[in-house]
Amino acid sequence: MVWAESVPRVWRERVKKYRLLGGKCLKCGSVVYPYRPACPYCGHEELQPLELSRRGRVINFTIIRHPPTGFVGKEPYVVAIVELEDGARVLAQLTDVKPEDVKIGLEVEAVFRKYREQASNGVIEYGIKFRPV
Amino acid sequence: MKFSTIVGIAGYGAYVPVYRIRGSEISRMWGAEEETVEEKSVPGLDEDSLTMAYEAAREALQMSRVKREDVGAILVGSESPPYAVKPTATVLAEALGLSQKIVAIDMEFACKAGTTAMLLAAGLIASGAIKHGLAIGTDNAQARPGDELEFTAGAGAAAFLLSRDSERMLASIENVFSYVTDTPDFWRREGEEFPRHTFRFTGSPAYFHHVLSAAKGLMEETGLKPNDFDYVIFHQPNVKFPLRAAQLLGFKVDQVKPGLLCNEIGNTYAAASLLGLARVLDIAKPNQRILVVSFGSGAGSDAISFITTENIGVSKSSIEKLLARKVYVDYALYSKHKGTLKGVLR
Numbered sequence: 001m002v003w004a005e006s007v008p009r010v011w012r013e014r015v016k017k018y019r020l021l022g023g024k025c026l027k028c029g030s031v032v033y034p035y036r037p038a039c040p041y042c043g044h045e046e047l048q049p050l051e052l053s054r055r056g057r058v059i060n061f062t063i064i065r066h067p068p069t070g071f072v073g074k075e076p077y078v079v080a081i082v083e084l085e086d087g088a089r090v091l092a093q094l095t096d097v098k099p100e101d102v103k104i105g106l107e108v109e110a111v112f113r114k115y116r117e118q119a120s121n122g123v124i125e126y127g128i129k130f131r132p133v
Numbered sequence: 134m135k136f137s138t139i140v141g142i143a144g145y146g147a148y149v150p151v152y153r154i155r156g157s158e159i160s161r162m163w164g165a166e167e168e169t170v171e172e173k174s175v176p177g178l179d180e181d182s183l184t185m186a187y188e189a190a191r192e193a194l195q196m197s198r199v200k201r202e203d204v205g206a207i208l209v210g211s212e213s214p215p216y217a218v219k220p221t222a223t224v225l226a227e228a229l230g231l232s233q234k235i236v237a238i239d240m241e242f243a244c245k246a247g248t249t250a251m252l253l254a255a256g257l258i259a260s261g262a263i264k265h266g267l268a269i270g271t272d273n274a275q276a277r278p279g280d281e282l283e284f285t286a287g288a289g290a291a292a293f294l295l296s297r298d299s300e301r302m303l304a305s306i307e308n309v310f311s312y313v314t315d316t317p318d319f320w321r322r323e324g325e326e327f328p329r330h331t332f333r334f335t336g337s338p339a340y341f342h343h344v345l346s347a348a349k350g351l352m353e354e355t356g357l358k359p360n361d362f363d364y365v366i367f368h369q370p371n372v373k374f375p376l377r378a379a380q381l382l383g384f385k386v387d388q389v390k391p392g393l394l395c396n397e398i399g400n401t402y403a404a405a406s407l408l409g410l411a412r413v414l415d416i417a418k419p420n421q422r423i424l425v426v427s428f429g430s431g432a433g434s435d436a437i438s439f440i441t442t443e444n445i446g447v448s449k450s451s452i453e454k455l456l457a458r459k460v461y462v463d464y465a466l467y468s469k470h471k472g473t474l475k476g477v478l479r
Contacts, residue, residue, distance in 0.1 A: 018228035051230075072479050073469075074178055095179055096151050096460075112187040112228055113179040114215075124215050126184065126224060 005070070005118045010125050017127030020054060020110060022088045023047030033088040054110040055133065056084035063099045070116030070125075078102050082130050096131040107133045134309050134354075136259035141305035142439070143199060143265065143296035146192025147411040147452040148185045149289045149398050150176045153459045154467045156284055162464040163279050169371045173287040173399025175462055175470050176273050182211045182290070183221045185404075186271035187228055189292035193267065194229065196448050197294040197301055201229065204294070205263025206236040208254050210246025210403045213273045214239055217323070225269075236263070243319060244368055245429020246270065247291065247403040252435060254295050255306055265296045272402035277327035278473050285371055287399025291407035303447075304414065304423065304439040310351035312343055313433030320431065330430070336374070339432050344368065344378045347434035348426045357438065359383040363421040366392035366409035368428035370400045378426075391416060397456055403429075408452065410439075415449045417441045 015021060022033040027044035033052055038045045061080035064071070071077070078094040080102070094102060095113055108130035115125040152175035156168025176185070186209055194201065207229075209222045222237035236257065240246045247270015254266035271290035276282035296302065318339035321328040344367055352358065359365075365388045367375035372395050379389045392409030401408055406427040413423055423439045468474050 014227060018224075019230055070479075073477055096177055112184050112191075113177070114181060114184060115179070124181075126228070129179065 005122065007118075007123055010123055017115070017125070018112070020052040020084070020090070020128060022050050022052045024050045031086050031088040033084070033090045050086070052088050053085035056082045056090070056108055056130070058094070058102065058104055058106040058108060059083045059089070060104065061094070061102055070118065080130065082108055090128070093129045094131065095129045101132075109133050136255055136306060136309075138259040138261070138297055139299070139305050140255040140258045140295055140297050141302035141442070142293050142414070143298060143301035143303060144193040144195070144197025144294035145303075145411050145414055145450055146189040146194075146196065146292045147289070147408055147450045147455060148188040148192070148291075149174050149408070149452070149455040150180055150185065151458050151460050152177060152462050152470060154462055154464070158464050158467075159284050165284075169281070169284040170399055171396045173285060174289055174401065175467055176288040178470055180273070180288070181215045182213045182271040182273050183215050183224055185273070185288065185290035186211070186221065186269045186292065187225055189271065189290040190225060190229055190267055190269055192450060193292040193294040196450070197265070197296065199265045199294055199296065199301065202232045204231050204235065204265050204267055206254050206257050206266035207231060207269070208238055208240060208250035208266065209269045209271065210240045210242070210248075210250040211271045212241055212243055212246065212321070212402055213275055242433065243429035243431050244272075244370070244400075244402045244405055245427045245433055245435060247407045248425065248427035248435040248437060249311075251293055251295065251437065252309055252311070258295055258297050264298070265294060268293050268295060270403040270407040272404055274400055274402040275321070275327055278468070280327070282328070282330065285395065285400040287401045289398055289401035289404040289408050291404045291411050293407070301444070302442050303445045304417075304441045307422070307438040307440050308351055308355045310347050310354060310436040311433065312347040312350055314343070316342075316430075316432035318430045318432055339430060340368070340370065340374050340428050341378060341381070343432050343434040344426050344428050345381060347436035348378075348382050348424065351424070351436040351438060355438065357422075359388070361422055362388060362424045362438070364392055364413045364417065365389055365424045365426070366406050366413060367426050368406045368434070369393060369395035369409065370405070372396050394456070411450050411452050414441070414445065415452060417445050419443045419445055
């Protein structure tokens with residue numbers, strides 16, 4: 001098992017996973033996702049919470065052919081770094097697209113999808129993914 | 134019945150997944166001679182009634198320009214919730230960023246739960262308890278493989294942001310008529326994966342009896358005649374039934390056609406009549422009258438008449454775009470998407 005199944009983790013991370021809530025550094029102006037108390041670029045400890053843009057483009061990606069627990073049966077799928085219009089970078093799955101159709105620069109929009117099920121009687125994890133515009 | 138305060142639609146949203154399967158492909162699988170619909174919608178591997186509801190609700194909220202913290206209720210009608218116990222409504226409220234001070238509930242009445250969600254949200258608004266409320270109909274329609282239901286069971290969602298704010302209102306609710314009886318035409322027991330249905334009940338005693346009674350009830354109560362309506366939308370388990378209901382009530386084909394999506398996306402259960410309404414609202418002009426008549430097995434119908442306002446047409450839903458965007462799957466992929474394959478490695 002690569003990724004521990006945990007109900008508390010799902011609960012703790014729900015807002016981050018469900019919504020594109022980021023922060024804008026009040027010193028260097030960097031926009032980051034998810035929101036965090038310190039800027040990862042300049043270390044400044046004042047970030048203004050910000051609802052991020054739902055559109056962006058793929059700046060890099062990888063194709064998952066040997067998925068971890070809970071994602072088996074969904075392969076091949078694409079995990080991408082998406083740069084949103086406001087500059088924040090989000091690591092997320094792409095959906096409604098064949099891996100061979102994904103290119104760097106692909107324009108995408110955020111959607112709400114199922115990540116995985118923690119077994120057929122376990123909790124279901126949901127969150128943001130991106131699909132081609 | 135009539136609400137004591139004018140309540141109406143301030144925003145609406147639609148969602149249909151990108152995948153489709155042709156009726157002919159289902160016929161090929163089961164050796165059937167003809168199909169009920171041309172094609173139907175199929176959810177993606179990562180879609181369910183909750184994710185589809187989210188997309189429709191986000192669009193409705195955006196169109197209404199109502200602040201998220203001002204939404205006082207979220208009512209979700211579905212017969213395919215991802216959990217038997219654990220509400221869809223709370224996940225949606227959290228994901229949409231709504232207030233935690235909100236009335237949230239999942240509702241089930243086969244294919245009718247979406248329109249009933251609308252009536253109850255409108256009731257809360259009319260009473261003054263809340264200002265705005267979201268009502269959603271959503272389904273990843275279930276059908277046993279090989280069952281005739283499988284030819285039509287589609288996937289989709291429609292959401293309506295209801296409000297009493299006249300400046301935002303696109304269409305006001307004019308009148309409502311609900312009609313129910315205990316009719317065992319279709320059911321799914323706890324723990325069962327697929328619904329069952331009684332062939333001899335499906336048509337006359339179930340669909341037609343309730344749809345006609347609700348529609349006639351509304352027209353009798355209001356004194357309205359079929360030609361007073363610009364559009365009529367019926368629940369659409371297939372193409373034949375809504376056209377026949379229209380004919381029996383005295384509506385013309387032109388009044389029904391714009392809201393009849395079944396041939397393209399199948400029967401989206403709790404979303405079916407509401408997606409038809411979304412399509413009609415996209416093309417309606419100010420001061421037009423629209424009748425929606427849902428049907429839910431078990432059984433009952435809600436008839437709701439709307440009158441569009443000057444605000445209609447300012448913004449449209451994404452339904453045309455969603456209907457046009459299609460990726461066809463064969464029966465094998467369809468089974469994977471629907472999760473009906475047995476013994477799959479996980």
